[in-house]
Amino acid sequence: MSESISPDPDPPTGLAGRLRAHAGQRVIVGLTGGIACYKIAHVVSALAQAGVETTVAMTESATRFVAPLTFQALSGRPVFTSAWEHVDAHDPQHIRLARAADVMLVAPCTMDALARLAHGRADDIVSLLVAAIDRGRQTVLVAPSMNEVMYHQPATQRNLRQLAEDGFEIVAPASGWQACRTEGVGRLPEPPVLLAALDAALVC
Structure with missing residues (x-):
């Protein structure tokens, strides 16, 4: 069963406007396996609404927290979960994606x-x-x-x-409540x- 995650309300007005100025730029968002993966749904949604071309990549463990389909729906683009996807392409996918990106965000980045x-x-x-x-x-x-x-x-x-x-x-x-039921x-x-x-x- 895939998760159903409702995006947060739009980002603050000033930030939303600044993000729209980046429409057409390309971002890669890479998720690794932590409970905070759910927060990235809101990030991807905001980027997509601003017109930023967002490609999501997930480690296998990240897919255990949030289904790739969630990010595919939010970004409107394929989600990459393996280096072996689309191997029939003439360019290695990781090289093609990396060359095209303006910025990459790795979040959550586990230990x-x-x-x-x-x-x-x-x-x-x-x-x-x-x-x-x-x-x-x-x-x-x-x-x-x-x-x-x-x-x-x-x-x-x-x-x-x-x-x-x-x-x-x-x-x-940040500092605050953690999934382990402690603060820090x-x-x-x-x-x-x-x-x-x-x-x-x-x-x-």
Whole structure:
């Protein structure tokens, strides 16, 4: 059974107007397997309403939280869940998608996904797309999302520093109620924060 998620109300008027200024630009949104995947439905919906061409890629674990069909309906575009889709195309799909993108957002980015990106892994569709992005001309935003203890682990902080050094832009996690029934730093920022980060990156 696929999930039914109602998009949030429109983003704040000023932000909605700024997003419409990016109509025709291309964004890749990559989801990894965290409960905060549901928030990205609101992000994709707002981008689509603004006329931003939004392509969604999901790791296998992300599809366990929200069905790809949800994002296909919201974006009006195919959702990529495997590096082996559309292999009959003359261009490798990850290269084609990465070259066309203006910005990529990885959200939620779990502790495991963060480690993969920091170590240059490219063994799922999201990390493969990140690897194919030319960060000299394209921005990759990474929005960590995890339990507070996991966020403060030395390995996580080390990986965040490595990503920043490698030219990624980190969208700092929010503090508040977490799925583990505790409060702390590590939750995915709300959709307006992610949309504002995308707006700033697209302006650049």
